[in-house]
Amino acid sequence: MAVSHETSRVAEENVVERVQHLAAAANPAFAAGCFLVPLAFLAASLLLSSTELLFYTHVAAGAVWFGFALIFPALIGPTLGGLDEEATAAVNTALIPKAVFFLVGFSLTTVLSGTVLLTPDLGLGYGFAGTWSGLALGVGWGLFAFGLAVPHRLQLSAYYETLSPNPDASRLESIEKKNLVVGLFEAAVMLGLIVLMTGFRLGI
Numbered sequence: 001m002a003v004s005h006e007t008s009r010v011a012e013e014n015v016v017e018r019v020q021h022l023a024a025a026a027n028p029a030f031a032a033g034c035f036l037v038p039l040a041f042l043a044a045s046l047l048l049s050s051t052e053l054l055f056y057t058h059v060a061a062g063a064v065w066f067g068f069a070l071i072f073p074a075l076i077g078p079t080l081g082g083l084d085e086e087a088t089a090a091v092n093t094a095l096i097p098k099a100v101f102f103l104v105g106f107s108l109t110t111v112l113s114g115t116v117l118l119t120p121d122l123g124l125g126y127g128f129a130g131t132w133s134g135l136a137l138g139v140g141w142g143l144f145a146f147g148l149a150v151p152h153r154l155q156l157s158a159y160y161e162t163l164s165p166n167p168d169a170s171r172l173e174s175i176e177k178k179n180l181v182v183g184l185f186e187a188a189v190m191l192g193l194i195v196l197m198t199g200f201r202l203g204i
Contacts, residue, residue, distance in 0.1 A: 022156075026097035034105035042113050051117075058113035064106045066190045069151070072099065073183030077176045085169065089162045096159040100152055111144045114197075136196050143189055151182045 023031040038061050045054035076095070080088045118133045158175045161167050 022097045022100060025093065026101050030098060031101040034101040035108070038106050038109035039112075042109055042116075045113070046116070054113055054116060058110060058117055061106045061109040061113065062190075062194075065103065065110050066187070066194070068099070068103055068106075069147070069190065070183055070187045072155075073151075073176075073179040073181075077179050077183075080176070085167065088172070089167065092159055092162040096155050100155060103147065103152070107144050107147055111140045114140050132196065136193060139189065139193055143186065143193070147186070151179065151186065154179050154182065 041057040045057055118137055154175050161171055
């Protein structure tokens with residue numbers, strides 16, 4: 001697959017340059033919107049002192065995060081694996097930059113809104129305090145950090161491998177398999193969080 005000399009060296013750039021490259025590849029307006037749109041609802045709930053809006057912002061952002069974290073490795077990855085190299089490369093280069101910004105924006109909104117909901121001192125929370133709410137927050141932020149450190153890095157590894165002058169099909173296949181395992185792990189942890197938070201909501 002032919003790629004430009006500049007593109008093939010993207011993986012050698014520093015963090016800021018990589019983010020700039022990814023934003024350009026995703027479309028700067030789209031990349032910014034992935035943060036501004038969900039965070040605008042969080043900001044509105046705080047400005048309006050609306051616990052209800054905050055709760056639904058948290059639920060909606062979490063649903064997007066949960067759904068995409070599961071769909072990407074379980075459906076999109078295997079589908080790409082069935083395409084030829086050229087088609088896979090075309091989809092990867094178009095999809096992954098957008099997916100990274102999209103997921104980071106919604107996952108960040110989820111954990112921030114959850115933190116406000118479960119922190120009584122902030123004034124908009126449900127008033128929960130103690131071991132279980134602290135555990136829920138810890139798991140949520142841990143999952144967010146895990147997402148940055150593992151699945152996003154795997155996706156970007158596939159992206160940069162695709163952009164390399166000679167993409168390694170076996171490495172891409174290995175990344176796809178790891179993505180599936182990581183996605184299932186994330187889904188299991190998220191499901192546990194949903195059960196825990198539903199218990200809070202129902203007063204169980």
